[in-house]
Amino acid sequence: MKKSLLNVSILLTVISQPGIAAERCEAIFGEPANRSLEVTGPSLLTQKQYQDFLNSVDALLGPLQTPENLKVTMTEPGVGGVFSKDDNYISVPSTFLKYGVKKGSHPKFTTAILAHEYGHAVLNQNIKKYSPLWEAYEIERTGSMESAQAALKETMAALDAIRNAKTPEEKSAAEANKVKVFAEIKVSAERSADRVQVLKIMTAYNEMFADTVSVIRFQDPRIIYKAISGDALIASSVKMYKDPATKYAVRFSEKDLKRITLENRQFDKSWGPANLQQWQKDIAATIANKEMHPYLLLAPARSALWDAIKNKVHNPEEQQQILAKLLQVIGKHFEANFQDIKNVRTLNPLEFNQSLIRDIEKAFAN
Numbered sequence: 001m002k003k004s005l006l007n008v009s010i011l012l013t014v015i016s017q018p019g020i021a022a023e024r025c026e027a028i029f030g031e032p033a034n035r036s037l038e039v040t041g042p043s044l045l046t047q048k049q050y051q052d053f054l055n056s057v058d059a060l061l062g063p064l065q066t067p068e069n070l071k072v073t074m075t076e077p078g079v080g081g082v083f084s085k086d087d088n089y090i091s092v093p094s095t096f097l098k099y100g101v102k103k104g105s106h107p108k109f110t111t112a113i114l115a116h117e118y119g120h121a122v123l124n125q126n127i128k129k130y131s132p133l134w135e136a137y138e139i140e141r142t143g144s145m146e147s148a149q150a151a152l153k154e155t156m157a158a159l160d161a162i163r164n165a166k167t168p169e170e171k172s173a174a175e176a177n178k179v180k181v182f183a184e185i186k187v188s189a190e191r192s193a194d195r196v197q198v199l200k201i202m203t204a205y206n207e208m209f210a211d212t213v214s215v216i217r218f219q220d221p222r223i224i225y226k227a228i229s230g231d232a233l234i235a236s237s238v239k240m241y242k243d244p245a246t247k248y249a250v251r252f253s254e255k256d257l258k259r260i261t262l263e264n265r266q267f268d269k270s271w272g273p274a275n276l277q278q279w280q281k282d283i284a285a286t287i288a289n290k291e292m293h294p295y296l297l298l299a300p301a302r303s304a305l306w307d308a309i310k311n312k313v314h315n316p317e318e319q320q321q322i323l324a325k326l327l328q329v330i331g332k333h334f335e336a337n338f339q340d341i342k343n344v345r346t347l348n349p350l351e352f353n354q355s356l357i358r359d360i361e362k363a364f365a366n
Helices: 002-018 025-029 047-060 107-130 132-142 142-162 168-218 223-228 231-244 255-260 273-288 299-309 320-336 339-348 351-363
Strands: 035-038 069-073 082-084 089-093
Touching: 035 047, 047 069, 047 107, 047 168, 069 168, 082 107, 107 132, 107 168, 107 223, 107 320, 132 168, 132 299, 132 320, 142 168, 168 223, 168 299, 168 320, 255 273, 255 320, 273 299, 273 351, 299 351, 320 351
Parallel strands: 035 069, 069 089
Antiparallel strands: 082 089
């Protein structure tokens, strides 16, 4: 047997047996009827091996529900991964080419990304139990296009009424109606802008949770960093910031982007004064670009989470409670901070992390 094939063979054993909890999963879950999975591209793993892997993730969910009616597709080799909450659909490269096509890949990277995308589906399935407000913002998001179209109709109708008014009374009424409509649209536009920022923060919570699923599954605080830290994934971001047509207030270098999008996904990153100062500079730079960067915003909280769970990920009984506790923390923290959507305008990223860290430490104290 060639060395590369031997490595893959050894890895498959590791993937299918992460710990006692996962070893039980096949008997408990089998192949869920509410999840379909197909492999459409050349792959180092079979359809059954991917299903077995997801079963092993299900074994870590404890009281959380498995995603319902989820479709998973392992596509052509490439980089990245997608979870569409509107379509309840996951797409992950069947071979994750972190170094591009010339250097090949390793199935551990693909399964790490698969666990991450599955984590998004788990959060989407369960979050409304822990945060009605989260669900309300999601419903508002899905209706935002219809609201915008309705506002446009009202605007056109108000302007038409002014043009068509014949008497002074009709003109006065039409002008008054226009003022009312425009005031309502201004309020709606302000809320829409605030909602965009809140949704970005929801994405940051979501990314932390999804990364945690992989961290627990592989019992490795750097598993996502290892999976995506090659050259291929960062290339598109570098190209964007070098494009003269890109209108960004701050243009990040490749070194900056690797730090912001990759290094901050390490759950065991040290947060001494130097790293914290750099993080605050990066936060300010991304906000200048009108971003609440999803991997950067909660980076300090990720490390606090690892400190809280690192001894629990090896214990099968505690292992199965981590994700439910984390989802409860996220729901509680979101509810506490965004009952008033305008709070997003004055959000202090450092204080935001500090309050989340306190919630994490309290939840995992026992």
